[in-house]
Amino acid sequence: MKSFIPTTTYAVLNYVIALLLISTLWTFDTLHIGGAALFLPLIIGWLQLIxxxxxxxxxxxxxxxxxxxxxxxxxxxxxxxxxxxxVYDFHSKIWIPQVLFGGALFIMGIFTQGSPLINKEHTLQQGGITSTDSL
Structure with missing residues (x-):
């Protein structure tokens, strides 16, 4: 498969999804549910923004x-x-925003141009000490 999301579009979508995840407290009213339904989108949204x-x-x-x-x-x-x-058993109360935003992050991570998950020419660089360096 080919990557079809340009890096500029990816950058814009990343900010949008991060802010939408942070705002799920109010837009989907997860304050009354509490627990993982409240904190996971908030934490992942802040991590995405950072x-x-x-x-x-x-x-x-x-x-x-x-x-x-x-x-x-x-x-x-x-x-x-x-x-x-x-996993955290709150699917009977709310699950749509987690599945939608999680799916969007998953698709963006795989199909962005230059992603190491689909493009074989762009791999992560090896680093650290090799076994022969320690001798």
């Missing part, structure tokens, strides 16, 4: 985190957010 600010793309302010790391984190957080209503 990652967007530090991302190495056109709309990133500090350009510290490489886009490949950001894409992998999106896939992990998106899949975790999609499964959370059933």
């Amino acid at each position: 990652m967007a600010i530090f991302a190495n793309n056109k709309l990133g302010f500090l350009k510290v985190f490489p886009m490949s790391m950001h894409n992998v984190n999106d896939v992990i957080m998106g899949s975790f957010l999609m499964c959370s209503p059933w």
Whole structure:
């Protein structure tokens, strides 16, 4: 498959989804539910906002985190957010925002141009000490 999300569109969508996740407290009224339904979208939204600010793309302010790391984190957080209503057993009260926003993060992480999950030419750099360096 080919990646179809440009990095500029990805950057805009990342800010939008981060702010929407933070605002789920009020827009979907999860204050009365509490627990994981309240805190998971809030925490993942703030993490997404921090990652967007530090991302190495056109709309990133500090350009510290490489886009490949950001894409992998999106896939992990998106899949975790999609499964959370059933893992934490609040699916009978609310599950639509977690599945929608989690699915959006998952798809954005995989299908953004330059993502290491679909493009074989863009892989994460190896680092650290190799086994022969320690001798």
